Amino acid sequence: MTITENVPPPTRNTPVAFVRGILTGGVTGASLAAFVVGCVIGSVTLCVLSVGVPVAYGLLLFLAAMPRWVREAAVPLCTALARIETLEAVGGEATSDVAVRFDVTVAPDDGPAYRVVFKQHINLVDLSDYRPGSVVVVRYPQDRLWRVRILKRPEPEWAERLAGARLDSAPGPAVVRDPAEGRGAVGFVSLIALLLAAAAVILLFRADLFDQDTTGQPSSSGRPSVSSTSSTTVVSSASGTVALGAGQSFLDEGELRRAVGSLTKGKDSGRALTVVVQDRLLSVVFAPTGSPAPGFDPASVPYERLPALVEEARSTLGVRSPQTWQITVDRLTGTLTVRVGVTGAEGAASLEADDQGKVVRRTPVG
Known part of the structure; x- marks a missing residue:
């Protein structure tokens, strides 16, 4: 052709x-x-x-x-023969299906051939059936040429046409891509809007958050306690923070659990809203007494797994030169969730883990 x-x-x-x-x-x-x-x-x-x-x-x-x-x-669907130019596995190795990026030449019966790039999940067992230069049967909507899908079992008519079919390559690079890519x-704009909106809400209620009692002396239960050895600990009825000294890190063995224990000592251990960890700063927000907020027991967090999660986020998500990292633990979705975010010159990436420290979702750079 x-x-x-x-x-x-x-x-x-x-x-x-x-x-x-x-x-x-x-x-x-x-x-x-x-x-x-x-x-x-x-x-x-x-x-x-x-x-x-x-x-x-x-x-x-x-x-x-x-x-x-x-x-x-x-919109009716179109069926055509297509030639695989290149293919590349781009993810999903942990499951039976793998995401593959295909670059193919599609040759419709009633129109000119064109090059298109798309992704499709292929079973690992069937991956060897797709090779550069081979011809396959594809289907796509008439008005969305980029939404191409390879048919594993085409109709008998197309199976006959596929046998022995040969197609030429369309010249040049692929010119049709899924608009969802790129x-x-x-x-990035959505992330900036998210951060700005969150900051605006906090600024709007800053008086209620930070100046709830400015007319009198705080009670003994609400008065912050400060101690300083190799770290600084500040605890109040609403929150607690631990700041480590120079040369220390919360990734050191046992450091996180010890610090959280110092903040929750004498408190209801099942009433934390969030736990946020950076390299030398730990913050815990406590739920007010009687609040219906979905709190959790800070001691139930898999602290021993957190250093490994940080290392995995820094080395496997495409941030070649990580500059900062942050761990956020909450139960806003009903189950305990551990989020690890890293940033660097390449951008931001993150992963999520469950209450056992097992990774359930990865969001690489880009």
Whole structure:
């Protein structure tokens, strides 16, 4: 088959994507911050709003997307032969399926051939069936040329055409890509919006958070206690922090559990809201007495696994020169979650682990 021409890449509604990313990041950051602030200051209204606003926003996005989904579902599917130019496994080695990035030449019966790049999960057993230069049967929506999927078991008519079929390569690099790829800028804008919205909520309620009793002397139970040897410990009824001296790190064996024990001594051990750890700074936010917030026992955190999780995040997520790291432990989703984030010149990356310290999700750079 002779290749005649390429097709132009699809247009992308970039401004709309940026606006949606800003709104999503803002709503997420403001809601999370409002929930934590509401639990700390004991505001039921703020906690309810922090849950209701993202639910309403998600419903709005769902309703706005429904017409597009209906239109896309009505578009007929096209079947064609395609030649595999290159393929590369890009993830999923821990499961039976592996994500593979394909670069193929698609040769429709009623149009010019074109090059397209897409990802598809392929079973490890079947991976050897796909080689550069081989011909496969693909299917894609008529109006979305980039949404190509390889058919493992094509219809008999296409199976006959596939036998002995040969295709030429379309010239040049791939010109059609999934618009979902390359949205790093939108994700970055969403992250900035999340942080700004969270900071705005904290600044709005800073008086309630930090100046709750400025007219009288604090009670003996609420008066911070400070001690200093090789570290500085500050404990109040709402929070506690431990700052290590120079040359020390919370990644040292046993250091984290000892520090958390010094903060929770004499307190209800099942009422921590968050535990945040940096290299030499530990912060614990306690739930107010009688608060319905989903607290957890600080002693239940798998502290012995945290140094290994930090090392894994620093070495396997694409940050070649990690500069900072942070561990955040909470139970906002109903189960204990450990998040480890690292940043460097390449950007930010993170991983999540369960209450046993087992990694359940990785988010590499980009």
